[in-house]
Amino acid sequence: SAVAGQGTVSGTVRRVASEDPSTLDWLSFGIAAGAFMLAIFSLAWQWATWVLSGSRAKAELGHGAIHPLSKRYVIFPAKRPLTDHTDVTQYGLTNRALFVSVNNTGRLPLAVTRWQVGFPGKVRIGEIGGEGPKLPHRLDVAESATWAIGLDFVFQGAELVRRQEGIDTVPVHVEISLGNGKKITTKEKIVIQPPDLQAVREAD
Numbered sequence: 001s002a003v004a005g006q007g008t009v010s011g012t013v014r015r016v017a018s019e020d021p022s023t024l025d026w027l028s029f030g031i032a033a034g035a036f037m038l039a040i041f042s043l044a045w046q047w048a049t050w051v052l053s054g055s056r057a058k059a060e061l062g063h064g065a066i067h068p069l070s071k072r073y074v075i076f077p078a079k080r081p082l083t084d085h086t087d088v089t090q091y092g093l094t095n096r097a098l099f100v101s102v103n104n105t106g107r108l109p110l111a112v113t114r115w116q117v118g119f120p121g122k123v124r125i126g127e128i129g130g131e132g133p134k135l136p137h138r139l140d141v142a143e144s145a146t147w148a149i150g151l152d153f154v155f156q157g158a159e160l161v162r163r164q165e166g167i168d169t170v171p172v173h174v175e176i177s178l179g180n181g182k183k184i185t186t187k188e189k190i191v192i193q194p195p196d197l198q199a200v201r202e203a204d
Contacts, residue, residue, distance in 0.1 A: 056106030111179030
């Protein structure tokens, strides 16, 4: 009976040992994990390639003035004070304006279908047929185009938002809609101060 008992214990040990992961099991697990990570990397690479090789655009915001007849213009960076371009009136650049330039930085052509001036409170203003190329406008690779809207009109929108939102300074940006359904927004903002809106208040 002792021998039989030893045989039973030995058989139990062999059965338990056979249930432990073998080297082949660990190798199979490693191969499966590696294949999964490779698949994730491949999908990420395909997504990055699609994003980087498609239509891409960059928008820049500025302000300045336009000559009413020749359409010559001067643009100052968005961070510059709005009073900077008042010195150019002596050159006939009397129509103050907000400018947005769109650059095609991708590898495919794109189309600009609409652009709007954005304020806090999701208020948007625009101008049909304003200064710049007619919309929709196609931009080939490395091409750019510039549009403008009267700064007085922007001030009117800012005064409306100032009253509705109860704020003193009004940050302004531009949103551009593209033909592929994407929207881009200028990183820069023009901050309109209370003195800039004094003329609007006096006109009211």
